[in-house]
Amino acid sequence: MMSISNDDMVEPVGDRILDAAASCVLSYGVDRVTLAEIARRAGVSRPTVYRRFPDTRSILAALLTLRITRALDDVPSRGVGRELLVERVVSVADLLRLDEVIMAVLHQAPDMAMVYLSERLGTSQQILLDTVAGEIKSAQDEGSVRPGDARELAAMSLLIAQSTILSADLIRPILDTEPLATELAHALNGYLKP
Incomplete structure (x- = not known):
């Protein structure tokens, strides 16, 4: 029997980070976007973000x-x-x-x-x-x-x-x-x- 886990339905972490960054840009403006807020909105830890992107500019x-x-x-x-x-x-x-x-x-x-x-x-x-x-x-x-x-x-x-x-x-x-x-x-x- 095949099961579908919730993990199969979750948006990939990189996409969630970029979606969160877009949300931050629209909410706060580019200059006030922080890696911590991106991580919070993406529902991931800051180290998870850092593993994919070195800084907010690269995001x-x-x-x-x-x-x-x-x-x-x-x-x-x-x-x-x-x-x-x-x-x-x-x-x-x-x-x-x-x-x-x-x-x-x-x-x-x-x-x-x-x-x-x-x-x-x-x-x-x-x-x-x-x-x-x-x-x-x-x-x-x-x-x-x-x-x-x-x-x-x-x-x-x-x-x-x-x-x-x-x-x-x-x-x-x-x-x-x-x-x-x-x-x-x-x-x-x-x-x-x-």
Whole structure:
């Protein structure tokens, strides 16, 4: 006879830690997130957290990676071609722009955000870059994206989308949610078309 223990139904510890970190960010703001509070909310000991993450900054970095890659997974590719690729990039950008945790980290921890915006590519950025480059290459082969190095085109496309995400609040009086998405799509389509 097979039994199912409660352990089989429990969310993995790493996921609970990241969920707790997200809750802390939203409750207290990035600067007041502590490893002790993350552990308490996750229902684990501080040593359990330390075995997975050396500090709160690494937890926040892992949290951003998770949320960004989750947004990409939530908008699967619908096929090959420039318009479908642009549609996907715009949809992912919309999800990221509306993600309270991501925006809190970007706005409340500019020193951390600047590392990933101007100094080095993080894990999630590499994943996005690889995904978009692959889709650009397929669209080039299909004929709807201009010739050029697919990775370079992907990098520029991501810079355009990233700028849109970062400046969305600033420009909201002029370009609200739908017009912003429309203009981002126009910019990307114009940049990528043959």
